[in-house]
Amino acid sequence: MDFNTIIQILDSAVRLMTPLLLACLAGLYSERSGIFDIGLEGKMLMAAFTAASVAYVTGSAWLGLLAGIGGSLGLSLIHGVASITFMGNQLISGVAINFLASGLTVLLGQKIFGLGGRTPSLEGPARFSEITLPFADSIRNAPIIGPIYADLISGHSILVYIAFLCVPLTWWVLNRTRFGLRLRAVGENPASVDTAGVSVARLRYAAVAICGILCGIAGAYLATSLSAGFVKEMTAGRGFIALAALIFAKWRPWSALFATFLFGLLEAIANRYPNLDIGPITIPSMFMNALPYILTVIILAGFVGRAIPPRAGGEPYVKER
Amino acid sequence: MDKMPKWADVVLTPLISLVLAMAISALVILAIGESPWMALTTMVEGALGSSYGWGFTLYYTTNFIFTGLAVMVAYHASLFNIGGEGQAMMGGLGVALVCLALPWPHWGVALPAAMIGAALFGAAWALIPAWLQAKRGSHIVITTIMFNFIAAALLNYVLVNILRPVGSMDPASARFPEGTHLPKLAEIAAGFGIEWGKNTPVNITFLFAIVICFLVWVLIWRTRLGYEIRAFGKSEPGALYAGISPVRITVITMLISGALAGLMAINNVMGEAERLLLNSVEGAGFIGIAVALMGRNHPFGVFLAALLFGFLYQGGGELALWTTIPRELIIVIQALVILFTGALDNMVRIPLERMFMAMRSKGKP
Numbered sequence: 001m002d003f004n005t006i007i008q009i010l011d012s013a014v015r016l017m018t019p020l021l022l023a024c025l026a027g028l029y030s031e032r033s034g035i036f037d038i039g040l041e042g043k044m045l046m047a048a049f050t051a052a053s054v055a056y057v058t059g060s061a062w063l064g065l066l067a068g069i070g071g072s073l074g075l076s077l078i079h080g081v082a083s084i085t086f087m088g089n090q091l092i093s094g095v096a097i098n099f100l101a102s103g104l105t106v107l108l109g110q111k112i113f114g115l116g117g118r119t120p121s122l123e124g125p126a127r128f129s130e131i132t133l134p135f136a137d138s139i140r141n142a143p144i145i146g147p148i149y150a151d152l153i154s155g156h157s158i159l160v161y162i163a164f165l166c167v168p169l170t171w172w173v174l175n176r177t178r179f180g181l182r183l184r185a186v187g188e189n190p191a192s193v194d195t196a197g198v199s200v201a202r203l204r205y206a207a208v209a210i211c212g213i214l215c216g217i218a219g220a221y222l223a224t225s226l227s228a229g230f231v232k233e234m235t236a237g238r239g240f241i242a243l244a245a246l247i248f249a250k251w252r253p254w255s256a257l258f259a260t261f262l263f264g265l266l267e268a269i270a271n272r273y274p275n276l277d278i279g280p281i282t283i284p285s286m287f288m289n290a291l292p293y294i295l296t297v298i299i300l301a302g303f304v305g306r307a308i309p310p311r312a313g314g315e316p317y318v319k320e321r
Numbered sequence: 322m323d324k325m326p327k328w329a330d331v332v333l334t335p336l337i338s339l340v341l342a343m344a345i346s347a348l349v350i351l352a353i354g355e356s357p358w359m360a361l362t363t364m365v366e367g368a369l370g371s372s373y374g375w376g377f378t379l380y381y382t383t384n385f386i387f388t389g390l391a392v393m394v395a396y397h398a399s400l401f402n403i404g405g406e407g408q409a410m411m412g413g414l415g416v417a418l419v420c421l422a423l424p425w426p427h428w429g430v431a432l433p434a435a436m437i438g439a440a441l442f443g444a445a446w447a448l449i450p451a452w453l454q455a456k457r458g459s460h461i462v463i464t465t466i467m468f469n470f471i472a473a474a475l476l477n478y479v480l481v482n483i484l485r486p487v488g489s490m491d492p493a494s495a496r497f498p499e500g501t502h503l504p505k506l507a508e509i510a511a512g513f514g515i516e517w518g519k520n521t522p523v524n525i526t527f528l529f530a531i532v533i534c535f536l537v538w539v540l541i542w543r544t545r546l547g548y549e550i551r552a553f554g555k556s557e558p559g560a561l562y563a564g565i566s567p568v569r570i571t572v573i574t575m576l577i578s579g580a581l582a583g584l585m586a587i588n589n590v591m592g593e594a595e596r597l598l599l600n601s602v603e604g605a606g607f608i609g610i611a612v613a614l615m616g617r618n619h620p621f622g623v624f625l626a627a628l629l630f631g632f633l634y635q636g637g638g639e640l641a642l643w644t645t646i647p648r649e650l651i652i653v654i655q656a657l658v659i660l661f662t663g664a665l666d667n668m669v670r671i672p673l674e675r676m677f678m679a680m681r682s683k684g685k686p
Contacts, residue, residue: 038466082664091401091462093664095610096656103652104349111353117647240466240567247463284482290474293467300459302339302466309460 005076006146009268011289012289014156016271017264018163019044019218023242024249024256025163026214032174032251033207034187034312035089039075039097040215043241047072048060049105052119052230053112055126061224065159066125068223069216075101076212084204086265087316098239106232116148117232119223128157128225157225159217166214167190168254183207187310200317244296250312263292325677331617335662337669339467339615339629342657349653355646357578367639368632376507376521377507377638380593381605381677382631383523386530387585388609389616389623395578396618397541398570399554404450404465405582406606407472409442412583413590414443414476417484417494417597425500431644432503436584443583444576446472451575455568459573469606494597503592524592533584534620540577541620582606604652608634614662630655 023040026261030037050071055064075097082093100298106117132218133154139151174180186193191201222238223230241263248262249255269276270288323435336541347357368378388405395402402408415438425431450464477492484494503524510517541547553560589601608630615629616622637651661669 038462069540078660082660086665087668088664088667089401090664091403092610092614092659095403095607096660096664099607099652099656099659103649103654103656104649106649107349107353107653110645110649117649219494240470243463245465284478286474286478290471293470293474297453297459297467297471299465300457300464301453302457302459 002098003144004147007151009272011152011155011266012268012271013261013265014152015158015258015264016267018156019222019226019238020242020245020260020263021163021257022214022218022221023239024245024260025166025253026211026218027243027246027255028170028249028251028256029207029214030211031313032187032310033183033204034190034310034315034317035079035204035208035211036094036314037079037129037208037211038091038094038243039079039101039239040096040211040242041235041237042094042101042220043075043212043215044239045098045105045233045235046075046101046223047216048223048234049101049119049219049230050217051220052122053109053221055122055224056119056229059124059126061122061126061128064224065128065217065220068220069213072216072219073209073212076208076215079199080205080208083316084201084208086127087098089314100235101246105230109230109232113142114234119230121229122224123228126224127228128159128221130155131161151216157221159221159225162217163221164257167253167257174253179206184310187312190312191320194317194319200319204317241292244292247296247309248299250308262295266291270279324444325674329673329677331619331622333539334666334669334673335615335617335622338661338666339658341669342654342661345657346650346654348482350646350650353646355644359646360640360646360650363640363643367643368635370517372518373521374635374639376518376523378628378631378635379506379527380523380588380631381624381634382627383521383527383530383588384585384605385608385612385627385630386534386624387588388582389612389627390533390609390620391578391582391606392609392613392617393616393623394537394541394550394581395574397547397551397554398611399557400451400454400467400571400574400578401462402447402575402578402582403498403607403610404447404468404579405609405629406602406604407465408446408579408582409602409606410469410472410476411446411586412439412443412586413597413601414479415439415583416590417497420497420501420591421484421495424498427500428503431501432587432591435501435668436587439583439586440580441583443586444580446583447575447579448572451572451579454575454683455571458653477599487581492599496596497591499556501591502595503587505592522593524588526588526592529587531624533581534624536582538620566589582609585656608655611659614686615658 006177023044025039027040038162046148047068051068054067055061079093079097083090109117109119136150136154140146174184182193186200186203194200222234245256245259245263248259266288270285274280274285350357350360368374388409391405392402416435419435419438420431446468448640450461450468453459453464456463480492485492486495504675505524507518507521549565549570552563557567585605590597594601612623612626612630615626633651635652637648640650641648
């Protein structure tokens with residue numbers, strides 16, 4: 001394996017990790033506020049569909065992005081109403097949202113475009129184009145640094161850079177702002193936040209909305225940047241891998257970056273080498289595909305560091321009367 | 322004092338939830354420019370209008386009874402098993418291994434062996450998440466989700482690399498030997514000289530599923546273990562105080578749940594496909610969640626809800642065949658049923674409770 005191949009695999013890993021990273025951070029906001037969200041998959045799927053549809057009709061990727069965020073926020077609202085206002089079971093609500101997205105996208109897609117649930121493929125400004133960072137071409141030929149800068153760091157769509165910027169931003173919001181402090185508190189001990197005179201419901205709705213926005217960007221990235229259009233079930237379990245990454249990262253933003261990169265890398269390697277040959281044994285691609293889930297189970301089992309979820313996660317807050 | 326009479330809790334709330342789900346589905350059908358009435362008549366005609374339709378409806382019903390019971394049993398112990406999909410996949414593997422292992426002389430011999438295989442593999446797939454939940458405190462919902470994906474990858478590997486016959490391209494096992502073919506209900510009916518449900522996949526497993534419903538009822542409400550499961554589900558500290566071991570109950574409940582999900586494979590793998598296919602479960606494991614919620618976690622309710630979903634499934638197929646409505650409509654209905662009966666339960670229940678309270682206080686002078 002030469003240097004160029006490594007760069008190519010890493011480049012592919014960055015592209016593949018972006019939706020995972022966005023969805024993982026989305027789940028992070030929601031779960032740190034005490035709202036479990038297994039509907040990340042559905043929200044991304046819905047966002048991918050609305051983004052691709054609007055981008056196709058208007059020819060603008062940016063309007064597509066807005067539509068993606070809108071579609072995802074709609075499902076977030078359902079999740080919020082079910083789990084915050086009506087104090088329902090958050091896991092069941094998440095399951096329902098995944099099915100709702102899976103059914104509605106095909107139903108609406110078939111109605112609007114008549115292509116069996118696909119949208120027509122997107123071209124030109126309907127997709128986010130790749131950005132060439134300054135000086136990328138001039139230093140391409142420099143040894144080591146050149147290819148790393150020109151091929152790995154430069155040449156992604158704007159959404160990739162937004163996703164990476166979200167990591168320090170999330171860290172800052174969570175650990176350095178009043179909102180972040182309250183968000184973390186409401187996920188650990190909502191009664192104390194309520195006692196302090198801060199609305200638990202409002203904080204949780206805010207967290208669920210942020211989750212919707214980030215899932216929206218993730219879905220829009222899938223449909224208008226990574227691929228050119230929406231395909232039925234195009235999220236292909238990414239929402240669950242993001243969920244796995246969130247646990248792997250123990251609900252922390254910088255660790256989320258590491259975890260999603262690892263999972264993106266696994267996917268990139270599995271794509272490039274369907275049967276990975278390492279000396280005496282051949283690793284089948286199925287194993288590589290299942291590895292994120294296996295790793296998460298091992299982490300969950302607490303054999304490699306303990307993953308402790310926010311204490312009030314999954315429990316509706318019932319105010320004392 | 323109960324806020325509501327029991328019949329309202331058991332019958333009224335799921336019915337209202339169902340009506341809400343159906344009303345929104347009707348709106349969705351209107352939104353895509355079709356007539357909800359026409360859709361309903363097509364579905365009823367296609368699923369219940371002929372013995373052919375019933376044959377398919379009951380076949381799907383059989384699948385959903387097993388996965389619904391699996392979710393239900395776990396739910397009584399306050400465990401949410403969304404791993405039915407993976408457990409049913411593994412059950413299929415168990416059935417295939419048993420069926421392909423020997424040249425079975427007669428289905429009557431093969432069936433008990435295959436049932437043991439299905440139940441063992443399904444239970445084994447539930448064992449690890451159960452043990453991790455009981456011993457290490459890792460959330461069973463997350464681990465069972467992960468195990469669904471791991472099961473899919475494992476099955477893919479086994480089919481492509483081990484069970485695939487030489488020279489075959491598609492990832493599927495060889496056909497099961499003649500002696501493992503289960504009698505179809507149509508054949509049994511023909512034996513009595515009745516022509517019923519020709520060329521439909523519903524088989525003897527359906528009758529067997531009804532027996533299992535009854536056995537699960539006995540287990541949950543008439544045995545010591547069932548009492549312990551329910552006690553544990555209601556209050557873990559309470560159960561602990563009564564000398565019930567949380568680890569034991571969690572593991573046993575999940576083993577039963579996994580075995581029930583695995584047993585579904587008798588119907589779809591042994592009874593219908595007669596070989597192991599890659600995507601034989603087709604989401605039935607997830608439909609089990611809707612079935613259990615709709616059926617209010619009672620075997621009889623599960624039976625009725627499975628029948629409803631069997632009807633929806635077969636009707637949905639007919640819709641896709643005769644109209645421009647894709648069969649994904651069924652997934653939307655399923656999502657809405659889960660949403661209203663599961664997550665938005667309080668939305669229906671609280672106004673109802675208020676209504677009954679108001680009626681009661683009016684009744685007393």
